[in-house]
Every structure is written in structure tokens, then in C-alpha cells.
Amino acid sequence: STSAYVTITVNSTVTTGDILGFTQPEYIVSLKENTEQGTLVLFMNVENQDVRQVQCVIMQDTEGKFAVRTDAVEKNCYIYVTGEIDREYRDRYDLNVTVQFKNITPGRKKRQAMLPYYTYSVARVLIEITDVNDNAPAW
Numbered sequence: 001s002t003s004a005y006v007t008i009t010v011n012s013t014v015t016t017g018d019i020l021g022f023t024q025p026e027y028i029v030s031l032k033e034n035t036e037q038g039t040l041v042l043f044m045n046v047e048n049q050d051v052r053q054v055q056c057v058i059m060q061d062t063e064g065k066f067a068v069r070t071d072a073v074e075k076n077c078y079i080y081v082t083g084e085i086d087r088e089y090r091d092r093y094d095l096n097v098t099v100q101f102k103n104i105t106p107g108r109k110k111r112q113a114m115l116p117y118y119t120y121s122v123a124r125v126l127i128e129i130t131d132v133n134d135n136a137p138a139w
Helices: none
Strands: 026-032 040-044 052-059 066-070 077-081 092-103 118-130
Touching (some): 040 118, 066 092
Antiparallel strands (some): 052 092, 066 077
């Protein structure tokens, strides 16, 4: 009887290219005060969505000045103005936007609607408000 021994070594590396998330960890944008509600402020590209159902959520916007919408097809995030923007009241908004997902399987939509979303990535969004009417700040 003969025997043989084989040693198998598997080297595995995780690449960030497969991770769901935003293309940038931080976004800085400038917005004029008195910008109309419904105006697009920022487009946030979400990478590596695969077959996941993706949604984005704004954190720390207690005044409700901004809203985020997720494109159901492209699975990217769009931030819009939803409230009055006045630099004399506030000169910047420092928000965190999370991208959340739930794994879905084609053909099983009813049952999957009840599955929870999982937060996967967070990006900081700094919105700096520019003055257009030269009134003195009142903060």
C-alpha cells in the first residue's frame, strides 16, 4: 500500500471592489441660500449593488431641510432640498448618509418585502450655505 500527502494552501484576499458603498467617504458641496425646494443638491454613486435592494437614509437632519431618494433601477442616491435654506440662520449642514441593503432573490418578492435592511456604508455630507442677500447672521 502506498500513501501520499498533499498540502493545499489557499490564499484569500478580500478586495474593496466587492463591497457595497459610496464612491467617496466624504462629500462637500456648496448651496446658495433660498434654493428652491426640490432642487438636486448631490448625486451619490453607490458601487457594487449586485442583486441587492438598496436604500439611502439621511442621518442628523433634525430640521428636515433635505431628503434622499434612491433610484430603484440604478440604485444610486440623490439628495434634494425639502425645506427653507437661510444662511443667516445656519451656515452649514453636516450630515451622514447611510446606504442600506437587503439581499433579494428574483421571483420571491412577497416574502422578501418583510426582510430588514442592513446598514453597510456611511458617507459624510457637508453642505456649506452661501449668502446671497447679505443680511447679518442671526445665530
